[in-house]
Amino acid sequence: MNKEHNGLSKFIFMFVFLLLITYSVIIIYPLLWMIISGFKTNQELFLEPWGLPAKLLWSNYKSAWDVGVGKFFVNSLFVTSVSVTVTLFISACCAFPLSRYEFKGQNIFLLIIIGGVMLAPQVSLISLYKLLQRLKIYNTYWALIIPYIAFRIPFTTFLIRSYMLSLPREIEDSAYIDGCTSWRLFWNIILPMCKPIMATSALLAAMSVWNEFMFALVFIEDSTLRTIPVGIMNLRSTLSTNWTILLAALTISALPMIILFIVFQKQFVRGITQGGVKG
Amino acid sequence: MANISLRGVKKVYPGNVTAVRNFNLEIEDKEFIVLVGPSGCGKSTTLRMIAGLEEISEGEIYIGDVLVNNVHPKDRDIAMVFQNYALYPHMSVFDNMAFGLKLRKVPKEEITKRVKSAAEILEIEDLLDRRPKALSGGQRQRVALGRAMVREPKVFLMDEPLSNLDAKLRVQMRTEIAKLHKRLQTTFIYVTHDQTEAMTMGTRIVVMKDGDIQQIDTPQNVYDYPANTFVARFIGSPQMNITEGLVRDNDDRIEIVLSEDTIINISQEKEKLLKEKGYVDKKVLVGFRPENLHETEVDELKSHYSTINATVEVSELMGSETYLYMNKFGKQIIARVDPKSKKRSGDRVELRIHWDRFHLFDIDTEEAIK
Amino acid sequence: MANISLRGVKKVYPGNVTAVRNFNLEIEDKEFIVLVGPSGCGKSTTLRMIAGLEEISEGEIYIGDVLVNNVHPKDRDIAMVFQNYALYPHMSVFDNMAFGLKLRKVPKEEITKRVKSAAEILEIEDLLDRRPKALSGGQRQRVALGRAMVREPKVFLMDEPLSNLDAKLRVQMRTEIAKLHKRLQTTFIYVTHDQTEAMTMGTRIVVMKDGDIQQIDTPQNVYDYPANTFVARFIGSPQMNITEGLVRDNDDRIEIVLSEDTIINISQEKEKLLKEKGYVDKKVLVGFRPENLHETEVDELKSHYSTINATVEVSELMGSETYLYMNKFGKQIIARVDPKSKKRSGDRVELRIHWDRFHLFDIDTEEAIK
Amino acid sequence: QSSQPTGGTDQVEIKFLHKWPQPEYSVYFDEVVEAFMKENPNIKVSVEAVGDEPIKDKLRVLMGTDNQPDVFFSWSGEFAAKFVRSNNALDLTPYLENDPEWKNSIMEAGLEPFTYDGNYYGIPFRINGKFFVYNTEIFNKLGLKKPNTWDEFMTVLETLKQNGITPIGFGNIYPWAACHYITGLNQKFVPQEVRVKDYNPKTGEFTDPGYIKALEYFKSLNDKGYFIEGVNSTEHNMSNQMFYGEQVAIIYVELEEFVEVEENLPGKWDFFKMPDIPEGKGNQNFLTGAPDGFLVSAKTKHPEEAVKFLKYLTNKANADKLVQQLGWPSPIIGAVNEGNSPDYLVRGMKAIEEAEGMALWLDTDIHIKISDVYLPNLQELLNGTKTPEQIMAEVQKVAKEVQSEVE
Amino acid sequence: MNIYRNKKVAILFMLPALVFVILFIYYPIIQNFIYSLYRWSSFSEVKVFVGFDYYKRLLSDPIFYIALKNNALYAIISIVFQVGVGMILAAVLEEKIMRRYQTFFRTVYFMPSVISITVVGLLFQLVYNPNIGLLNAFLKVVGLETLTHDWLGRSDTAMFAIIATSQWQYIGYIMLLFLVAIQKIPEELYESAMIDGANAIQKFIHVTIPQIKETILVTSIITIIGAFKVFDEVYVMTAGGPGRSTEVLASYMYRAGFRNDEMGYAATIATVIFLITFIVTLIQLKVSKEKNEA
Numbered sequence A: 001m002n003k004e005h006n007g008l009s010k011f012i013f014m015f016v017f018l019l020l021i022t023y024s025v026i027i028i029y030p031l032l033w034m035i036i037s038g039f040k041t042n043q044e045l046f047l048e049p050w051g052l053p054a055k056l057l058w059s060n061y062k063s064a065w066d067v068g069v070g071k072f073f074v075n076s077l078f079v080t081s082v083s084v085t086v087t088l089f090i091s092a093c094c095a096f097p098l099s100r101y102e103f104k105g106q107n108i109f110l111l112i113i114i115g116g117v118m119l120a121p122q123v124s125l126i127s128l129y130k131l132l133q134r135l136k137i138y139n140t141y142w143a144l145i146i147p148y149i150a151f152r153i154p155f156t157t158f159l160i161r162s163y164m165l166s167l168p169r170e171i172e173d174s175a176y177i178d179g180c181t182s183w184r185l186f187w188n189i190i191l192p193m194c195k196p197i198m199a200t201s202a203l204l205a206a207m208s209v210w211n212e213f214m215f216a217l218v219f220i221e222d223s224t225l226r227t228i229p230v231g232i233m234n235l236r237s238t239l240s241t242n243w244t245i246l247l248a249a250l251t252i253s254a255l256p257m258i259i260l261f262i263v264f265q266k267q268f269v270r271g272i273t274q275g276g277v278k279g
Numbered sequence B, C: 001m002a003n004i005s006l007r008g009v010k011k012v013y014p015g016n017v018t019a020v021r022n023f024n025l026e027i028e029d030k031e032f033i034v035l036v037g038p039s040g041c042g043k044s045t046t047l048r049m050i051a052g053l054e055e056i057s058e059g060e061i062y063i064g065d066v067l068v069n070n071v072h073p074k075d076r077d078i079a080m081v082f083q084n085y086a087l088y089p090h091m092s093v094f095d096n097m098a099f100g101l102k103l104r105k106v107p108k109e110e111i112t113k114r115v116k117s118a119a120e121i122l123e124i125e126d127l128l129d130r131r132p133k134a135l136s137g138g139q140r141q142r143v144a145l146g147r148a149m150v151r152e153p154k155v156f157l158m159d160e161p162l163s164n165l166d167a168k169l170r171v172q173m174r175t176e177i178a179k180l181h182k183r184l185q186t187t188f189i190y191v192t193h194d195q196t197e198a199m200t201m202g203t204r205i206v207v208m209k210d211g212d213i214q215q216i217d218t219p220q221n222v223y224d225y226p227a228n229t230f231v232a233r234f235i236g237s238p239q240m241n242i243t244e245g246l247v248r249d250n251d252d253r254i255e256i257v258l259s260e261d262t263i264i265n266i267s268q269e270k271e272k273l274l275k276e277k278g279y280v281d282k283k284v285l286v287g288f289r290p291e292n293l294h295e296t297e298v299d300e301l302k303s304h305y306s307t308i309n310a311t312v313e314v315s316e317l318m319g320s321e322t323y324l325y326m327n328k329f330g331k332q333i334i335a336r337v338d339p340k341s342k343k344r345s346g347d348r349v350e351l352r353i354h355w356d357r358f359h360l361f362d363i364d365t366e367e368a369i370k
Numbered sequence D: 001q002s003s004q005p006t007g008g009t010d011q012v013e014i015k016f017l018h019k020w021p022q023p024e025y026s027v028y029f030d031e032v033v034e035a036f037m038k039e040n041p042n043i044k045v046s047v048e049a050v051g052d053e054p055i056k057d058k059l060r061v062l063m064g065t066d067n068q069p070d071v072f073f074s075w076s077g078e079f080a081a082k083f084v085r086s087n088n089a090l091d092l093t094p095y096l097e098n099d100p101e102w103k104n105s106i107m108e109a110g111l112e113p114f115t116y117d118g119n120y121y122g123i124p125f126r127i128n129g130k131f132f133v134y135n136t137e138i139f140n141k142l143g144l145k146k147p148n149t150w151d152e153f154m155t156v157l158e159t160l161k162q163n164g165i166t167p168i169g170f171g172n173i174y175p176w177a178a179c180h181y182i183t184g185l186n187q188k189f190v191p192q193e194v195r196v197k198d199y200n201p202k203t204g205e206f207t208d209p210g211y212i213k214a215l216e217y218f219k220s221l222n223d224k225g226y227f228i229e230g231v232n233s234t235e236h237n238m239s240n241q242m243f244y245g246e247q248v249a250i251i252y253v254e255l256e257e258f259v260e261v262e263e264n265l266p267g268k269w270d271f272f273k274m275p276d277i278p279e280g281k282g283n284q285n286f287l288t289g290a291p292d293g294f295l296v297s298a299k300t301k302h303p304e305e306a307v308k309f310l311k312y313l314t315n316k317a318n319a320d321k322l323v324q325q326l327g328w329p330s331p332i333i334g335a336v337n338e339g340n341s342p343d344y345l346v347r348g349m350k351a352i353e354e355a356e357g358m359a360l361w362l363d364t365d366i367h368i369k370i371s372d373v374y375l376p377n378l379q380e381l382l383n384g385t386k387t388p389e390q391i392m393a394e395v396q397k398v399a400k401e402v403q404s405e406v407e
Numbered sequence E: 001m002n003i004y005r006n007k008k009v010a011i012l013f014m015l016p017a018l019v020f021v022i023l024f025i026y027y028p029i030i031q032n033f034i035y036s037l038y039r040w041s042s043f044s045e046v047k048v049f050v051g052f053d054y055y056k057r058l059l060s061d062p063i064f065y066i067a068l069k070n071n072a073l074y075a076i077i078s079i080v081f082q083v084g085v086g087m088i089l090a091a092v093l094e095e096k097i098m099r100r101y102q103t104f105f106r107t108v109y110f111m112p113s114v115i116s117i118t119v120v121g122l123l124f125q126l127v128y129n130p131n132i133g134l135l136n137a138f139l140k141v142v143g144l145e146t147l148t149h150d151w152l153g154r155s156d157t158a159m160f161a162i163i164a165t166s167q168w169q170y171i172g173y174i175m176l177l178f179l180v181a182i183q184k185i186p187e188e189l190y191e192s193a194m195i196d197g198a199n200a201i202q203k204f205i206h207v208t209i210p211q212i213k214e215t216i217l218v219t220s221i222i223t224i225i226g227a228f229k230v231f232d233e234v235y236v237m238t239a240g241g242p243g244r245s246t247e248v249l250a251s252y253m254y255r256a257g258f259r260n261d262e263m264g265y266a267a268t269i270a271t272v273i274f275l276i277t278f279i280v281t282l283i284q285l286k287v288s289k290e291k292n293e294a
């Protein structure tokens, strides 16, 4: 039972716990490094990368913000929230029949959808660029949002589908008997049970959209529409890079994702589908 | 109007498992049909096909004269209690029960009223806010039942809705379901493995075995005139005793020899029947129920009774009755006698049985002789 | 050695639901303990605490003198049949049953042998290759049972293992479980809501209500001497009739007045008891079971019998017996009489009852007077 | 003035793409553009800036479309030539010929690398030379002097090393760093006309033994331990920081980086050209370096306005502003002078002016496919996983392929 | 009728996704394939049809094989660490005794995947740096001085160093997917297994793994595909060097198209990447299906 620790298992627990802690340190240390380095001068960064800054240069964070991180932030926020919402919705819709229905050609549809996972977006850069221009959405938010959605759908669908696969059929049966249309079933029964995976997918999608670089670079020309990654990358050039400001900017830009993660933690509900059926 | 008609319905599951074969049944409007049969005989499958949850491999199902083979479950206007509950795990008990009504746009107060009243009947008023996960087995089952009870559909399908309830509650629920039936005046199809439920609730009982219908009749008839040995053994507890006997023509009287010391008389109709069907000098199966074996002397016409002498091997006191187990005719025979019986293991008993209480079956087909 | 001892065990679920409170029970080695009680009274919770699946909020559990509060379930050497089966969906029936043995490194042939033989007993030999999903409700339950049966643990815990089986199979399984108990000589704790199972299988019955123990005793004693009206009503079907009566001292004989026309005599011990405890001229609750009401004349000492006159309102034929429902003492009284009874609705009946068959309870505490 | 397509107040818009989004630099462009638009209310200049690496992708993608910026940044040499060959760059010769004053204000060394088949396609914006920058304090302490020849250079390095000072900070994680050394060494080892012929994709052979010599010399710097440890995993930037932290004595940097050096090590440094190699068959008087600048799109709808803007951007006043504000070396004659510039910049510019010619960055001067083989191999060379001979054999092979591909 | 066979409804549900995917993923791919048949540069309008020449060239291109090998290495190591370790971590954190600490650990472990590769790349360049790097310093401290190395600068270790970085970054990401999957497993299966006598490891093997098969499939497909698409890590940390030792298919494609201006060749490599990942996925789907049916 939970509190049980006889000698051996206590030892194992401690051992495992120690491993977990060690791994945490391996992860936290670099993160701290990122934050702390954001306070350093360039020289301190390169000469004593692991040391503490002589004095905290808050100005790095301030200049990072002033450089436009603030403005980019708003853009990123808009692009990310729209893309993620639409992606989740469309993907969940798509995953639903793929996991709950049986129909001819199902596997083909499945392949078509998840086939998209396999594509390196770099490949489509040029054709997409031309396509977006033809659709007259080049250099608008939609030039980012639409490709983001398209490239996020396959994986998100894939994730949600595999979660849906394991939901008990009987509950659906019972919903149909209660008079659900397919739509109501999807919306009132299946989606609520998918909360954890929806949260995960949202998080992962947000993460990738938030950090996406290549499309943001090419499909947006107007600097007032830029998102964070391009904004930040523009700070970097071969000869003179103000690394510490860059790091400060990156710290700022990573923050929303971390907050998002902490917020979404709540959605990881253990056993959300439990207790419904017997057997 | 919800007469239901199943014509030549068949269900083959993947893996070539035939769960139901050639199922024919005409259910009148307002009937209370009970499906019984051994575990795995296809009861749930039949219900699920009527509900539209399972594809029909062959045959046709009509509800109120409409062929529903291709009608979506939601359009069949059915309420169902699932054998495994199938509650919505993410909804509270209240919402579980209210969901079907919400979908049907029943006004809010009406929903609350109906759910509350059903919950009261089911004694789960205190649990309305809980999720299914935090309920006991029997409580979950009651929620499943409640979900159907709040509805007013054309057809109720109930798959062992009381199996996880204690006797007392079960009696109450049985009454409530009967009331519901009376009030709503709709068709019920009810699966149970409880004798009492089957006998008391059904207008007709359908006995199934291995996907086949064995007998469809009123409870009393199924009990009194089982169509074959399977039904005879299946209905009634403890089971009917069945043994072989030789039909002998003894000076114009037909009698049946069960063993050297046990020769039974039969009524004249039965004699006639056996003669006509040519069973004389052939073996038949003779069945008699444990509760029809009496220890006490009878004052009625002696000739209508036969006597079986045996030695008690085990006597089982059950509170309200006593079972006597005896070895006779090369098999175990059970008698259900008055609890005041003083017979114990090793005692000899003389048991009497009325000739109307014998059931005769063909030894090959095991069908009742009639 | 597997005597089990529960001392002051309490379980509070999150949300402040007290499922079991102050549970004290000493179980001898090899006992067959049956837990009964209404749905939601804490039976499953108790089993789960013994198994180690549920944290104990208070109190101590010993198995074979070892305090197991902190022992991992896997180390308690227990087999359990879950109320909701808990089969491994990804394993075949065979593997489901074999899993516990494999983990214990039982040789392969031995596993096959045991599983095969259990499957035979459970009549699921043909299903060994299927996944649980492709089984009917009863078949799943039998697999769950089989999973426990193949093991040879110190303690068996069974939570309504037969609830989804038909009567016939249930009788068979009951016998098989009894045999298993005999063969393995281990401790069984068994939850059921089936009277017959409780009465026939248990060496002792524990009756629970709302997390409290009401009575612990042998089946016969629980039936014959229920500790309070709850137990009296809960055990036995149809329920015991309970009505109020005034204890009256009539010329040195103590009698109880149920109604103007019904005054019952009681045995001398009971008289003494009532006098000693000071119930004279007070009201008590009088209980009598339906099966103890007889229609027929009795030849034994008349004085030992009392007579109740009533009019039949409903008579229910149940095949092997008949229930008569009457209105008397301002409530419904049920009598279970011989199926040959010719009494129908509206007929007057005279029912007799032996004075040993009365149960007396305090009107306030509802405890048995003794 | 320029021809107005439609009279009146109609505004024309020209798009301007540069590669300095960093705020400390971009402000310069914003100000210039602002001023230009004030002067020319009928022209609207929309500015876009993307960083050093991204601009390469951006240009490539844009070139295939109708969305080309009218005026865009380009490096000189092969990088610009690509645009010329693919008809994306406007021939600026007529404009320059028509405005000799403009033309003459620009250093020839800056204009020349933007020529293709004798025509001008680009206007230089900055001009850059590569120099060894050294720590004067360390040199003085050890009594070292600026080396003039390779041998002296080696002595200096050896002395430094003997004194426990890592001689050269060198970060070659991106091999353009090594390529800058090789640019100079090739130039010094290979006869001028052979080199010019080899660098031309149509005629390149790379069979001269000088190429191998160049690689060997370069490699010996590493083999003798004159570079810091782990050159292939160090960033150029980081090696500069080591210099500023006085952990190394010498770094090899571009003129435009002098500002930064001065900022970090004020007054404690000086610089010298890559030392002569007497036995080398090449011209010893060239300087490694190149201009970068702007091209005008061949597809532009407003060539007049675009050129006008370019002219404005490179006028003397703005060049002065560039030098003063950013400390960048301008190719506009006289923009860098004692009056407006720090001493080091003036001296650097002088070195460029004194040089007989410029050896353009190897990676921008040879065909990209050749450089794609050449450059990564420089890392292998340093790691000792390939010999100079092997490398040149590979280069020769790809040069041959390129010959056949470029018509 | 079967309620689960209503193709019309199914397609209606999938329609938006299909439109997006086909228009913005497949259409470009097909175009990409067509591009691979031409010799062209992005800024010229002339396209010269060369048929399958580029494919032939690719097959005899040694760098292609280096890249392929690196990608394969990437895939194998990632499967072991991200899928393997990620899964184990998730299972450990889902153990009852660990649940209390789970929120902390999962937050920490997931964190690296939130951070931009730019930082991670820079960070690890510094970690691996032979002079000032943490790794060598650590090795020296524990007395393994002989193992110190110029991790990113030498051809023999550079690829592994990059791959290791990736593991550091993404184990937590995969772990999260597993966590969600494991949390969905009915508690009663574990209870039943405990009663059957299973210890933690046996529970993991006999209950957890079979129950998260689908997730194992998903994660291994994405890690493999991810491994074949990998670009940023290489681009940021070594740009393919030293020499060509860390070249991967995507970086090679990038180099071909956006540096060397052989768009046709880049498109060819892209098509090949697609084919490889497609085949790998197909095989995995097939294998998992067979296992399920068996």
Ligand SMILES: Nc1ncnc2c1ncn2[C@@H]1O[C@H](COP(=O)(O)OP(=O)(O)OP(=O)(O)O)[C@@H](O)[C@H]1O
Residues within 6 Å of the ligand: B133, B134, B135, B136, B137, B138, B139, B164, C013, C014, C015, C017, C018, C019, C037, C038, C039, C040, C041, C042, C043, C044, C045, C046, C083
């Ligand atoms: N996880 C839980 N959280 C909160 N309450 C619970 C939980 N599980 C059970 N309960 C409550 O505890 C009480 C006892 O439950 P338990 O399952 O032991 O009942 P039971 O006697 O087995 O009933 P049944 O015969 O219906 O199975 C019930 O009232 C139930 O609602």
Ligand SMILES: Nc1ncnc2c1ncn2[C@@H]1O[C@H](COP(=O)(O)OP(=O)(O)OP(=O)(O)O)[C@@H](O)[C@H]1O
Residues within 6 Å of the ligand: B013, B014, B015, B017, B018, B019, B037, B038, B039, B040, B041, B042, B043, B044, B045, B046, B083, C133, C134, C135, C136, C137, C138, C139, C164
């Ligand atoms: N999905 C399935 N795939 C294959 N066979 C199945 C499937 N579902 C049920 N069966 C089989 O079909 C037969 C009938 O099953 P059904 O559930 O109708 O039985 P039942 O009469 O309800 O039994 P019980 O009383 O045990 O619930 C059984 O033998 C069962 O094993």
Ligand SMILES: [Mg+2]
Residues within 6 Å of the ligand: B043, B044, B045, B083, B159, C136, C137, C138
């Ligand atoms: Mg069933």
Ligand SMILES: [Mg+2]
Residues within 6 Å of the ligand: B136, B137, B138, C043, C044, C045, C083, C159
């Ligand atoms: Mg229970």
